[in-house]
Amino acid sequence: MPEAMGHSEEVLEEGEDLLTRRAFVRVLAGVVGAGYAGAIGYPIYRYLATPATRASAMGAVTMVALPGAQELAPGSALMFRFGTRTSMLIRHADDTWVAFDAVCTHLGCTVQYEPDKERIYCACHGGVYDQHSGAAVAGPPPRGLTVYNVEVRDAEVIISRV
Amino acid sequence: MNYPVWDVPTIGSGWVIGLIAIFHVMISHFAIGGGLYLPFAEARAIKKGRKDWLEFLPKHAKFFLILTAVYGAVSGVGIWFAIGLAAPEATSTLIHNFVFGWAIEWVFFLIELTTAAVYYYTWNRIPQRLHLKVGWLYAGTSFLTLFIINGILSFMLTPGAAWLAVAGSGEESSRFFQAFFNPTFWPSLFLRTLVCLSLAGVWALVTASRIDGYEKPALKSEVIRFSALWLLPAFFLMPLCFVWYLMMVPESQRVLLQLGISTIGAGTFTQVTRAVLVTVMSSATIVGVVYFIAYRSPRDFRFGYACAILVLALMATASTEQAREMLRKPYVVGEHMYSNAVRKTPVRVGDESIPEVERFDRDGYLTHSIWATDREKQAWAAWDAQRARAAILQAAGDAPVLHPPVTPEILRRGELMFRGQCLACHTTDGYRPMRRYLHGRDRDSIGNLLAMLRASAPDSPYRAYMPPLVGTDREVESLAIWLDALVNGPSETATPQVAAVAAE
């Protein structure tokens, strides 16, 4: 094991300048150091990243069930969350159902359903969307609202991505 | 279940074993590693004709002898006392299997102690070659004590299929060798041997720190560097041996490690996983610390630094031993006996051979208990009958659902259930305290939790750690009543005498 016993001369503080040992110690220190960096860094990364991870887990939602939503009165809307996104379910007066992402494509305000004017309206900058297709028809919005599939069942309404 | 129950308040009986064992491991592994260190160093010193080394080694041998032969031996016996009190059923199982093993252990142990004393007291009094032989004899026998005890310790984690096939039949000792050379025997032996070598180095640093570095600079530097090198084998081989060890551990126990990483949310590793990670970290660190404060400047290495390294070694040992113990959950003898001494494997009683869990559920956990008087047992039977009638009436819709009456006998019954089935791991107020765990739960909610523990369904989160709760419905109900009194204070129907019992 040890060759240290061999020499009896005064051993210097710095240790023998054997290149091999230096390299060896350096590699060891690197490995242990990396271990520490991982052991401390990983929990901290996870700690700081939690809200983002949660959000992306929510964003991965592809389907939402809204129990009782089949009772929605004709000519009215229901706001709900699709994953992290604010969304709206509309039952038109003619008993057709449609669901949109309710975030205005212009600057991110929440849009509202105006049954009397037969439109979807964004009060922030006056954006107007078609109440059936979600297409942008007037005002600043660059494109239409994202449309979801709607399936009305006996006790719930199922919303899913197109 | 007819053994007395050892109720240690606050720390629980398990920690009594734990505290003795952690210090015992520090010393006993030194007894083995140091046993190699001394003759090895002596032989080298003789070969190189080093007088100063031969003057230093007896000092180390003296420290070694006092520490291992006195404290090591006493704490070792202390462990057996403690486990006999804390887990008598498991100890009984071990003795029934390994009585011959213990006999061998005692032979080696006697030789070990004798040669240790002879080795120290004959220094410079008998021929060097003979003295060296005594040293090697010590090293051999002390290693064999580890060899034997390792078989028994690793048996408790992994008894092996061959032994489990006959467990409970009364013929267990026919599989002595299969049980002894169980699946984790070899990896565990290698791991422990590596720990022995490391601790030999660490403790030698303690003695070496007492050499005056300015009067004998060469000697001090050499001894310290020689000792520091004893840590290296463990540093490199320990991870490999550890992986090997885990491979041999049954899947159900390995899950305990993975559980923490994958399912129990919010990055909360399980206790086992954390203990394992901390062990890896402190074992690696100890090498770095020894390099920086001992190897690089040996002359200035003093007693205080040696103590700091000992603290680190103690941390590593403590977390390793804790991880090893936790890995065995929910058993005290793997796949055979749960930590509360209830057997999982069938046990032959009369003509019947069924698992104790089933028998207790059917016949009652306390039916044959010798810790309850006949008067108490009669009172329980009467209470059970009354409850059965109430249940029929309730089912028929003729009576409102009421909580059963709380009598002193029923509280006593609940307490006996607690002592028999919970006390092995839990205390009322200290370690894993029931009062805090159940804080905020009412009678019904405690009852629901107990029902979950009793069902011990495959998807139950408690199943991986806790044994199933056993006993009749009424016994479990009595336990709920007692726990409710413990957590929420005695209910109004209880008599003052009962209140005193519950407030204990």
Place this chain on the structure above:
Amino acid sequence: MQKSSSPVFENRALAAVWDFADERLGLSDMIAFAKKKQVPQHEHSFWYYWGGISLFFFLVQCFTGVLLLVYYRPGVEAYESVRQITYDIEFGWLVRSAHSWSANLMVVAIFVHMFSVFFMKAYRRPREFGWWSGLGLLGLAMVFGFSGYLLPMDELAYFATKVGLEIPMSIPVVGPFLGDLIRGGPDVGENTVQRFFALHVVILPALFVPLLMFHLWLVQRHGNAVPPGEEIKPAERRRSIPFFPNFLAKDLAMWLIALNVLAVLASLYPWELGPQADPLAPAPLGIHPEWYFMSQFQVLKVFGAWFPGIVGEALGILLFTAGGIVWALIPLYDPDSRNGQRARIATWLGFAALVGLIILTAWGYLAL
């Protein structure tokens, strides 16, 4: 001594970076200075590391404290946010546990540091200001602990703060007024959390850090003190090692040990979060302040029992204040002892203080 190129790096690119920085920042001068600086070595030199260990735990406090700030919300939401940190946020339990354990370890380390300085008589001329600034740091650390303990607003924190405030409240005349001021009202509530938070993360660090700098500057200026037993040795028998790299390497090794101790405690014994504080609920049994306030708490309790009314509490406060003053002024009446009579009296005083604190603290816990 290395002249032109890097003393640290053999790699050419790294050496170039080093040269760039060195030319502008004078790094080699600092290293040369650190190499020339000597740290005495003797049988008690192990105690030199405790100041460094305290510093390490303080750094851990800063680091974990900032991490907790990311999610902590003072005021009414205090408990809820700590609940989220402990149970919701990944590894939040670990960050919080490390912060709490490290706080306690820091106070332990400062106490060890203080007593070792005392027994090595390192407060003597010219190091009086080192002693006083150190006491100031200890005091601030205790206020840090006190204010931080309340922030989770669980049951234990609430009641411990309530009983802990009895200490300043029992100061004659101004006590009750002071109590209201500290609490921000007649009772501990969200106002208290809010101002304790301001104290804990703004005011105390703003006081602590400059004082710490001053303390470290004094250490650098006067060097490590040697105990009288070492001073009487002839110069050729005194030993020392260079600060860089020898002492620093050992210091860092001690930090590693401290980190490991912290890791074991924080990960295997996670700091717990009790139920939310309910001012209307009866105080749980055995409520008490943190261990480093236990001796004062016990003195107040005992004096309160011996001399009922305001007299007892006033006497208790008086006793502690007097003790603190005697302790703080030690450099003035034991200024230059060389193992003589006065030095021995000071040593006995130190033992009396140590034993007294331990007995009072143990008594406090046993009397719960």
